[in-house]
Amino acid sequence: MLNTAEILNELAHRQKDYSLSRDLYCDEGVYRADLENIWYREWIFAIPACDIPKTGNNATLQIGEYPILIVRGADGQIRAFHNVCRHRGQKLCPKENGTSPKIVCPYHQWTYDLDGRLLFARDMGADFDASQFSLKPVHVQDRGGLVYVCLAEDPPAFDRLGGFMDDYVGASDLSNAKVAFTSTIVEQGNWKLVIENNRECYHCGGSHPSLCRTYSDNPLMTVMEGPNAASPEILAHWDRCDKAGIPARFVNDPGMQWRFARVPLLNNAESFTMSTKAAVNRRMGSIPWNDAGSLMFYHFPSSWNHFLPDHAIVFRLLPISPTQTEVTSKWLVHKDAVEGKDYDLKALTEVWLATNDEDRRVVEENQKGILSPAYEPGPYSPSQEEGVIHFVDWYVRTMRDRLSPRPAMAAE
Numbered sequence: 001m002l003n004t005a006e007i008l009n010e011l012a013h014r015q016k017d018y019s020l021s022r023d024l025y026c027d028e029g030v031y032r033a034d035l036e037n038i039w040y041r042e043w044i045f046a047i048p049a050c051d052i053p054k055t056g057n058n059a060t061l062q063i064g065e066y067p068i069l070i071v072r073g074a075d076g077q078i079r080a081f082h083n084v085c086r087h088r089g090q091k092l093c094p095k096e097n098g099t100s101p102k103i104v105c106p107y108h109q110w111t112y113d114l115d116g117r118l119l120f121a122r123d124m125g126a127d128f129d130a131s132q133f134s135l136k137p138v139h140v141q142d143r144g145g146l147v148y149v150c151l152a153e154d155p156p157a158f159d160r161l162g163g164f165m166d167d168y169v170g171a172s173d174l175s176n177a178k179v180a181f182t183s184t185i186v187e188q189g190n191w192k193l194v195i196e197n198n199r200e201c202y203h204c205g206g207s208h209p210s211l212c213r214t215y216s217d218n219p220l221m222t223v224m225e226g227p228n229a230a231s232p233e234i235l236a237h238w239d240r241c242d243k244a245g246i247p248a249r250f251v252n253d254p255g256m257q258w259r260f261a262r263v264p265l266l267n268n269a270e271s272f273t274m275s276t277k278a279a280v281n282r283r284m285g286s287i288p289w290n291d292a293g294s295l296m297f298y299h300f301p302s303s304w305n306h307f308l309p310d311h312a313i314v315f316r317l318l319p320i321s322p323t324q325t326e327v328t329s330k331w332l333v334h335k336d337a338v339e340g341k342d343y344d345l346k347a348l349t350e351v352w353l354a355t356n357d358e359d360r361r362v363v364e365e366n367q368k369g370i371l372s373p374a375y376e377p378g379p380y381s382p383s384q385e386e387g388v389i390h391f392v393d394w395y396v397r398t399m400r401d402r403l404s405p406r407p408a409m410a411a412e
Contacts, residue, residue, distance in 0.1 A: 001029035004403055011400050017389055018377040020396075025190045025370050031322040034191070035064040037402040038301050038395075043141065043148040043158060045303035045316050046070055048332055049078060050145060050177045056101050056114065060093050063318060066151055068138055069093050071103065073114040080138035080149045081116050087133075103135070145174025146305075146314070161258055161299070168247045168260045168295055172307045173285035177332040180311070180339065181349050184328045185356060189363035191301070191319040192395060193370075194327065197363050198304050198315075199387030207358050210351045214269035214276050215294075219384050230261075237264045237293060244288050248295070255397070256390040257300045264293040271310050272351045280310040280343040282334040300394055311343075313352055323367055329356060 002010070002023055007030055010021050024030050040063070047059045047070060058071040060083055069083035069092060083092050090107035102119065103112040111120040116135035121128065139150040141158050144165035150156070187194055197203070204217040230238070230250060241248035241262060248262035269276035270290040278290045287309040295307035305314045312332040317325050331349055339345055369375060380389050 002027050002033075003029060004033070007033055008400065008403050011396050011403075014396055015377060017380050017382065019196075019380065020192070020392065021377060022370055022373075022375050025193060025367070026322055028322055031190075031319070033399065033403065034319065037399055039064050039151075039319065040066070041150075041152045041156070041402070042301060043150045043156060043161075043299075044301075044318075045299060045314070046080070046140075046147045046149045047316075048145055048174055048177070048179065048312075048314055048330060049142050049147050050174055050332060050335070051097070051147075051179050051330070052078065053178070053335075054099070056099050058093055058098050058100070058103075060096055061149075061316075061318065063149075063151060067091055068149055069103070069135075070140070070147060070149070071114050075115075078140060078142045078147055079115060080140040080147075081135040082138060084136070085110055086118065086135065087121065092135075144169030145172075145177065161253070164247075164251060164260055165297075168251075168262075169297065169305075169307060171246050171285050171287055171295070172312055174312070174332065176335050177284060177312065178335040178337075179330050180333045180337075180343070181331045181345060182328065183330075183349070183353060183356065184326060185360055186320065187325045187327055187360045187363045188323060189325060189367035190323055191317060191325045192391075193363050193366050194317050194325045194359075195300065195391050196388045197359055197366070199298070199391050200385045202381060202384035203362060207362055208355050210274060211272065211355045212266075213274065214265045214272050214351070216266045219386070234261075234263055237262070241292065246287060246292065255394055257394055258298060260295065260297050262293050262295040264291070271308050272306070272313070273347055274351060275347070278310040279348040280333050280337050282337045282342050283309045284311065284332075284334050300391060311348060323371075325363075327356065327360075 010024055014020060044063055046061055051059050052070065052072045055072055055074050058069060061068050067083035068080055070078060070080045072078055085092055085105040085107065087105060087108055087110045090105050092103055092105055109122065110118065112135055113119050116137060118130040118133045121130060139155045141148045141162060143162035146165060146169060201217040204212055238248045250261040252259040268291045270278045273279045290309050292309045298304040303316050306312065314330050314332065316328045320326055329352060333343060337343055
């Protein structure tokens with residue numbers, strides 16, 4: 001298991017525009033350092049807000065060692081807490097989703113309000129002060145209908161990203177959406193391999209026959225350097241979106257931690273379906289045409305997303321071990337869309353269910369190869385794998401900055 005100095009050495013000697021060393025994908029010490037320095041310090045995508053639309057609805061997730069509970073209160077606000085009872089540490093809500101007017105510990109029935117205040121604790125004595133035992137809060141942001149949480153005591157700034165989420169994702173009006181389907185799989189691969197695989201389509205032609213009916217594997221479709229730098233096809237698409245008041249132009253974090261861009265699908269396809277036509281008869285939000293393409297939004301380390309005129313798919317990844325990653329996908333449709341009338345669930349989900357499984361197999365075989373002592377880092381394609389380079393550069397830069405010893409402060 002690598003220690004901090006050894007991890008820093010691996011990062012420092014990484015060859016530019018090459019994949020990472022074997023230990024950075026496999027080692028237990030690196031995995032723990034990833035949790036401490038990235039997953040416990042960054043904003044992590046949790047759920048779409050429409051997953052908990054009503055008072056008392058709740059959702060849970062596990063970030064490393066931390067179980068998290070997200071609830072919608074009587075005031076309509078979304079709050080997040082550590083999913084741990086203040087009595088003896090029992091996990092409060094064991095299921096992925098639930099509904100309850102109060103949060104009740106299943107062990108000894110300590111009862112909390114939806115805002116985290118302890119309301120009831122039986123036979124604790126006259127001197128017991130319930131106000132000292134509220135649930136521990138977790139930082140939460142709900143922007144554009146997407147809920148993010150952060151475990152850090154002092155979380156990173158969110159306002160700039162949140163503003164773009166309000167504008168770009170807001171066009172889909174997720175406040176009037178519902179979850180039509182959820183899929184969760186576990187990939188036997190390091191979380192970084194899952195993201196690397198997502199950030200390129202170099203592999204798409206050989207791996208994703210269903211997706212390639214509608215999504216172009218031409219890297220020029222997604223290589224962009226600014227709001228006016230893209231292929232002629234994309235520039236024409238952006239001009240069309242501009243006239244309709246739909247945010248579409250490429251915008252990114254300076255360090256490439258996140259990016260937004262709306263791109264057309266292949267041959268004027270309308271949605272990610274086998275027929276290439278819209279999967280849902282009722283469009284979402286303010287998008288006026290079926291062929292408006294996909295708003296692609298990724299955010300390191302935990303999510304990538306597609307927002308189409310007829311539906312949205314939000315993806316969340318969470319690390320489980322050095323070589324295991326949970327990937328959850330949720331399909332969102334207009335809240336009034338009726339299954340069997342406005343959409344067929346199989347047609348809605350089959351392309352990305354197949355794509356997720358194909359990606360799982362790719363990642364797992366990639367992990368097996370990297371576990372071999374014969375593995376050594378190889379070069380990325382500058383045209384086909386630019387997105388992977390952005391991610392790996394962000395990862396290396398972030399880890400080096402946070403693991404490096406700070407200079408001692410001079411005495412005053």
